[in-house]
Every structure is written in C-alpha cells, then in structure tokens.
Amino acid sequence: MGMTNTTTSLLNIRPARPTDFDAIASIYNEAIAHGGITMDAEPQTAEAMRAIAQTMNPRELFLVAEVPDRSPNPIIGWGIIKRYSDRMGYQVCCETSIYLSFAEVNKGYGRILQEKLMSQVKDFGYHHIVAKILGENQGSVRFHQQFGFEIVGIQKEIGFVHDRWHDVVIMQCLLYS
Helix, strand or coil: CCCCCHHHHCCEEEECCHHHHHHHHHHHHHHHHHCCCCCCCCCCCHHHHHHHHHCCCCCCEEEEEECCCCCCCCEEEEEEEEECCCCHHHCCEEEEEEEECHHHCCCCHHHHHHHHHHHHHHHCCCCEEEEEEECCCHHHHHHHHCCCCEEEEEEEEEEEECCEEEEEEEEEEECCC
16 A cells, blocks of 8 residues: 555556557456466457457446556556446446556556546446456455455356366445545
8 A cells, every 4th residue: 555666656547549459468368378367268369359449338448557668568457347237227337357467466556557447437427346256366356355345246156267167256346425
C-alpha cells in the first residue's frame, strides 16, 4: 500500500487502440501457456482479441497498461470490463479481468491497473463486479480480496483443460456511492 516504487509512476493506463491487440494477445497467450489462469487452451490471435473489442458496447472496454519509454513493446498488461449479461436486469453488473506479462508481476503494476479498471467501472455506472478465477490461482484470489472482492462460491469441476478438471472461484465486489 505505501509503495514508493518509481517504476510504477511511469505506468500509463489507457483505452486499447487497434494497434494494441498483438500485445494483448501475446500477454494473454503467456497465461494460456502457463496454465491454471484461464480456461482457454489454444493461443489467441490479435484478430480474435480485436473481434471481442468490436462487439463491445459503450459500457465495455479494453484498457492497456504501458510503460511509454519501453521498447520494442511498451504494453505490459491489460484489463477488460465486460457486461455480465445482456439481460436488462443485469445492467448493474459487469465482469472484469486483468493480465500482466509474467516479467512484470509483483512490481505494483497490477494494483495500478486494477484501481484504474475499478474507477472506470464506477464511471460506467456499475454497482456489482464479478471476477471468475481458476481455483488453483490463489494469488489472484488474494489480489482481488485486497480490492474488496469476496468469495461467493466455488463451481466445482466446471472446466476441463489440459486433461484435468478445474474449479472456478466466483468473487464479487459491491460498489457504493
């Protein structure tokens, strides 16, 4: 909390641009290759990520975290806000996720990206955030708890990836004005 790491002050969080989807896919593919982070098993392309962005409504968004002076690729992470459901009654609820390049974990970047993501969620007028996290990814569970998320359930053996069953921890955060 009292982090004074100067590298985090150089971080810029902004909406994704069309040219960012190669980096977004690359970071996501790190998580896929690592396993235990996402239910996707096959690498994703920039075109697949761009297609997701093209179907988003005005209350959905890709954000990227970049270190502007870093070359060749300044993007070190990304986050997404997406509707929980397109049904009218769920208009107050969204789902969020963030991903960082493994080389950038534990440097404070995730906290900054999550804070910006949650601020944007509030600006969009959502009241309820859902995070779905693979059960073995306890670091992500603890990370979300630091932001007021609480575990509301565990879906046992809901996914089968890499020849094994996976549980999903359902977390929620209620936002109050």
